Amino acid sequence: MTDRIARIMEFLEASPKDNFLRHALALEYVKAEADDKARSLFEAILQDSPDYVGSYYHLARLLERNGERDAAVEWYEKGMAAARLAGDNHSYNELQAAYDDLLY
Structure with missing residues (x-):
């Protein structure tokens, strides 16, 4: 376990539902190639907070890589819908580009 993962986990003990911290931990798991842990965290974030748009892209990329x-495709589509609902055009465009690259 890296020092970063350990530090983030310490912060999460105090704030276990902090999406920023959970997302950061999931990204560290991706770097450490602990894909199952990363996937579980991304899915938990999106179950608890479907408006946490940034996690859709990273979850979909992880699934695509695996x-x-x-x-x-399903997570890109969900992410685009969430980004559109949030008025987050930057995230929408990023998700759409990744989605198009995967499909075409």
């Missing part, structure tokens, strides 16, 4: 194309 050969789960259909699941990645």
